[in-house]
Amino acid sequence: MSERLTALRETIRQILPQVDGVIGLKTGPAGIVAPYLFKPGHPEMLDSLALWPKEPVPDTLKIIQKAYPNARLAIVCRGCEERGVVEMFKHAQVSLENLTLIGLQCVQEEALFCRCAKPYTVHARVTVGSPIAGVPDPLTEAFAAKSQAEKLAFWKEQFQHCIKCYGCRNICPQCFCNVCALEDEKWVETGRLPLPNPSLYHIIRAMHMTAKCVACRECEETCPAGIPLAIHFRLVARDVKEMFHYETGAVIEQKPPQLLTLEEGDYERSGLP
Amino acid sequence: MEYHNVLTTCPYCGTGCALHLQVLDHQLVGVLPAKNHPISQGGLCIKGWNAHAFVNHKDRLQTPLVRKGGKLVTATWDEALALIAEKLSALKAESGPDSIGVFASAKCTNEENYLIQKFARAVIGTNNVDHCARL
Numbered sequence A: 001m002s003e004r005l006t007a008l009r010e011t012i013r014q015i016l017p018q019v020d021g022v023i024g025l026k027t028g029p030a031g032i033v034a035p036y037l038f039k040p041g042h043p044e045m046l047d048s049l050a051l052w053p054k055e056p057v058p059d060t061l062k063i064i065q066k067a068y069p070n071a072r073l074a075i076v077c078r079g080c081e082e083r084g085v086v087e088m089f090k091h092a093q094v095s096l097e098n099l100t101l102i103g104l105q106c107v108q109e110e111a112l113f114c115r116c117a118k119p120y121t122v123h124a125r126v127t128v129g130s131p132i133a134g135v136p137d138p139l140t141e142a143f144a145a146k147s148q149a150e151k152l153a154f155w156k157e158q159f160q161h162c163i164k165c166y167g168c169r170n171i172c173p174q175c176f177c178n179v180c181a182l183e184d185e186k187w188v189e190t191g192r193l194p195l196p197n198p199s200l201y202h203i204i205r206a207m208h209m210t211a212k213c214v215a216c217r218e219c220e221e222t223c224p225a226g227i228p229l230a231i232h233f234r235l236v237a238r239d240v241k242e243m244f245h246y247e248t249g250a251v252i253e254q255k256p257p258q259l260l261t262l263e264e265g266d267y268e269r270s271g272l273p
Numbered sequence B: 001m002e003y004h005n006v007l008t009t010c011p012y013c014g015t016g017c018a019l020h021l022q023v024l025d026h027q028l029v030g031v032l033p034a035k036n037h038p039i040s041q042g043g044l045c046i047k048g049w050n051a052h053a054f055v056n057h058k059d060r061l062q063t064p065l066v067r068k069g070g071k072l073v074t075a076t077w078d079e080a081l082a083l084i085a086e087k088l089s090a091l092k093a094e095s096g097p098d099s100i101g102v103f104a105s106a107k108c109t110n111e112e113n114y115l116i117q118k119f120a121r122a123v124i125g126t127n128n129v130d131h132c133a134r135l
């Protein structure tokens, strides 16, 4: 791990003078890690550069680019974070212009922790570490092998523990709607406790993550109830791949299947009023 | 252009979950959980996730209010604290220290709760100390 850290530090040190800032992770008080914007002129901050635990940095990029659309930025991203940035670009949440991707390749123990199929970056031209192969996801495989009734029973049991913290939605860099369907009064009346079995919440979110989830597992990591949320997002992603030949983060030019784009004249040709 | 995170403790209950306040150019822009914190381990409840919301809320009191002629009017801290001291002293002189009780809060830090019981016992002279979490 420390060799990768040294290499990453050196890479950022070289890039810093050419940009306005580099988004990475920094160790703070008591060894707690958080996203940080490293600035040229302050290379000493790189002494506290951190690798792990990973953080939802695509969202940090969005926050900074929203305030500074023309800033020249670089971002340290792992495979899932690169996929996150690419998908957010397709949905006009972040810009790839003036952005340097610094690909950080994950090591075996990180991939096993994440049950990750793609622990590597594919677009970043600057990379640190050597890419390794993906690992299986035993939880998702075990779930997929269950019968319909067992699957239902599994989620019913799991979702009983949900405290409706909205953490899985809040932390997800791919959840960025200005008005979130999950906050609709239909599901939770203001001033009332959420429904005892809030599985509708989870089904709605799973559907809304269609062709958006980048398998970063941030939702699962933040869940105080320990619900293995990535299982259903990954199975939705598997269906999207089979049905629409779409994989998040893979091809920058490929439009997500749920995005409807009209060419000049399409509307007239549709025959709609 | 500055972005950093400030590690702090959630102000909403006594559990003591850690959270990061995301700061962009000295403005509070959001909350992030603290993954490798021993207590909250990267999780938060809905209150912690919204712990930044009240900081700049328009309904938040920015100064003490003192009731004058049945109406709450803004006051300075010196004015408010002087009034409290005066009333507490008068009550204590009139009816004794046990006529006064002090309510601490599960939302305060240990240190703040320690200070308020110390204030009750050493300054006012009463053991009437309680707090909401005992309800």
Ligand code: SF4
Pocket (backbone or CB within 6 Å): A054, A078, A079, A080, A081, A106, A110, A111, A112, A114, A116, A117, A118, A119, A120, A215, A216, A217
């Ligand atoms: S999900 Fe994959 S790419 Fe992301 S941190 Fe884990 S191992 Fe790395």
Ligand code: SF4
Pocket (backbone or CB within 6 Å): A168, A171, A172, A173, A174, A175, A209, A212, A213, A214, A215, A216, A217, A218, A219, A220, A230, A233
């Ligand atoms: S794994 Fe979870 S947090 Fe990550 S993109 Fe998918 S739904 Fe969002």
Ligand code: SF4
Pocket (backbone or CB within 6 Å): A161, A162, A163, A164, A165, A166, A167, A168, A169, A219, A222, A223, A224, A225, A226, A227, A229
């Ligand atoms: S993070 Fe877990 S407990 Fe919170 S809303 Fe999502 S599933 Fe429920």
